Amino acid sequence: MSRILLVQEGHDAALALLDELQRAGHDVEPVEDGAAALHRMLTSPPELTLLGIDLPQIDGLRILETARNSSDQPIIVLTARRQEADLLRGFELGADDYVCTPYSPREVAARIRTVLRRRAQQLRAANRPVPIAIGNPPGTVVLEGQALPLTRREFLLLRALSREPGRVCSRSELLEAAFPYALETNERTVDVHIKNLRKKLTVVSPAHRWIRSIYGVGFVWDAPASADH
Known part of the structure; x- marks a missing residue:
């Protein structure tokens, strides 16, 4: 059972979702006011927050x-x-997922399970040695004991992604990280370099897909959840 904060204006709008989550065994606290929600999140953080926008x-x-x-x-x-701009803004600010209304309460419950499972994987990964090492000289990368022959752009992309496993990095964020002074470079350039980076990662570690695509948003570094390194 997880403690969930449900922040949504309008009791009727939240009622069906509240019932579904309680049936799934969650301890749900509904809040309709933005100030009260923020206070709860900062002083007594729940295991997960469902956060409405217009509060x-x-x-x-x-x-x-x-x-x-x-x-x-x-x-x-x-x-x-x-709008795509709203979705991107939400992910750039750190949202773990983004659900548009009208939604199915069962879909939201499924997304909660996915986010909580990913969070548990991240916590387990944080307690194990990291299988990737970024060392000296700058640009040197070792994955599972093997050196990766990366270009400078690939190195910068990998460093930006691997800093926070599980967090979605938007294309604009990765563009800024890898091409800070390239005025005419567009976001699709990121896709080309990610494709090449994936190929090199696969050569060294073919059993795991290290970089996941998040459709319409960007990419996430997906560290193994169960392997011992």
């Missing part, structure tokens, strides 16, 4: 940004905003 007093994106400055607690955004 009284404090906008959900401001809550997300503020919470991320002090905690890496899982946060799933619930919103009616469907």
